Amino acid sequence: MKYLFTIVVVILSIRCFGQMDTLIVKDLKVGWLSFDEQGNTIPYQEDKSEIIFFEPPSDVEPNTYLLINCLTDFDIWINDQLIHHGFSGKLQLPIDSLNSAYMTPPSLTFFAKSWKSPELQTSLYKLTPTQDRNPYSKVGRQGFLSADVYLICLTMLIGLLGIYRRFFPSSFSKAFQNPLGFKLRGLSAEDTYLGFVSFDNILSITIFGLMSALLVSYLGYQPIPSVANPNWGPSLGAVLMLASLFMLYVVVKYLLGHLVASIFDYKGVANIQTQDYTHFCILAISLCLALSAFDFTLYNFTSAGLKTTVVVTLIISMIFFQFWLLMKLDKFYSHRKLMIITYLCTTEFLPGFLIVYWLVKS
Numbered sequence: 049m050k051y052l053f054t055i056v057v058v059i060l061s062i063r064c065f066g067q068m069d070t071l072i073v074k075d076l077k078v079g080w081l082s083f084d085e086q087g088n089t090i091p092y093q094e095d096k097s098e099i100i101f102f103e104p105p106s107d108v109e110p111n112t113y114l115l116i117n118c119l120t121d122f123d124i125w126i127n128d129q130l131i132h133h134g135f136s137g138k139l140q141l142p143i144d145s146l147n148s149a150y151m152t153p154p155s156l157t158f159f160a161k162s163w164k165s166p167e168l169q170t171s172l173y174k175l176t177p178t179q180d181r182n183p184y185s186k187v188g189r190q191g192f193l194s195a196d197v198y199l200i201c202l203t204m205l206i207g208l209l210g211i212y213r214r215f216f217p218s219s220f221s222k223a224f225q226n227p228l229g230f231k232l233r234g235l236s237a238e239d240t241y242l243g244f245v246s247f248d249n250i251l252s253i254t255i256f257g258l259m260s261a262l263l264v265s266y267l268g269y270q271p272i273p274s275v276a277n278p279n280w281g282p283s284l285g286a287v288l289m290l291a292s293l294f295m296l297y298v299v300v301k302y303l304l305g306h307l308v309a310s311i312f313d314y315k316g317v318a319n320i321q322t323q324d325y326t327h328f329c330i331l332a333i334s335l336c337l338a339l340s341a342f343d344f345t346l347y348n349f350t351s352a353g354l355k356t357t358v359v360v361t362l363i364i365s366m367i368f369f370q371f372w373l374l375m376k377l378d379k380f381y382s383h384r385k386l387m388i389i390t391y392l393c394t395t396e397f398l399p400g401f402l403i404v405y406w407l408v409k410s
Contacts, residue, residue: 074172076102076114101157105172106147114141114156117169122160126150143172193265193287196280198344201262201287202337208255216248223252223327224334227372244302244319249326256326257295259333261287263362266340267355269406298326305395312387317377321395324373332365363404370400 079102080092092100104114116124116139124132124139127150132139146154158168213220219242242249265275265287275286305318336358343354373396377388 076104076170076172079103080170098161099157099159100168101155102170103153103155104143104146106143106153112143113173114143114146115139115169115171115173116141117171118158119167120160120162122158122168125157125159126154140173193262193268193275193349194280194283195344195348197283197287198262198266198340200280200284201258202341205255205258205262205337208251208258212248212251212255216251219248219252219327222323223330225331227328227331227368241316241319241323244322249323252323252326252330253295253298254291256298256329256333257291257293258288259330259337260294261291263333263336263340263358265290266337266343266349267358298322301325301395301399305391308391308394312384312391314387314391317391318395320376321373324376325369325396328365328369328372332362332369336361359407363407366400366404370396 080100081089081102082092082097082099084090084097118136121134121136123130124135126146209220212223272286272290275283275290302318302322305321309315309317339354339358339361343349343351347354370392374388374392377392378385
């Protein structure tokens, strides 16, 4: 309990320190315009035009900056004046100076032969008094979880993990053992695994559901729009609803596995598969949530590199688990390899690679 209390205090203290230093961000991408073949002004469409232009807002507060960030070499024009040729990198323009330097509201035009819009960012920042070394924090991000709900869910998870370790140490140790050692858990399922509706398995499924909902919400892949609600009440309720959907997914996965296992006469395989799946995912998602905690405390959810690392970790984990489970079932039923592969194609490989595909495309 002392260790858990220390973790919560450290996260809260770092969060409070980070709030001393912030930049308010507004994405201006929604205002990008371009020209069609007849020269008419149209909303910008990726790979359809070499020109992007927009007008930065003039009704802004003091100390507001326009941040332009791009990896592709491009030209920057302000009205009819070329200010940068073949530019790439970051450029900060104070809005006050930009508006006062021109008689009319300035129009920024970007030109490149091959645009990839994800490589270009145009954001509005408002500088506030700060002491933080990294004062870049997005506010009002569409599709992202609020910091308050993240902290509440993280605290709930720490409490559930404490209960899990205190009352079900055997199941807890299975969830956090090293999977790279390939120490497959015994030859007898009856001696190693409890029933699917046992208390420890229900708790592990609950922890898996809340972990998955929190991680998916952190990444911005919410099937429930209310997750991104600025008010913590509806947002927390949406995260809990999403957690219940993940728990339902585990139940449906078990029922499907039980149905297919009964066809192949595999006694208890669905229970083995489901418990190993939840235990392995708890370990993998715990590592991903640790990375999200770094993003939360140091970058206030703005580190694209950490989010990419989380997605890659999930993809590698899903692929690794499928082949790990194949080796384990081969240990139980070494004389029925073809049926094992057929069973896993239905209950593990297909849903697993659908999840991988979803992560890659998202």
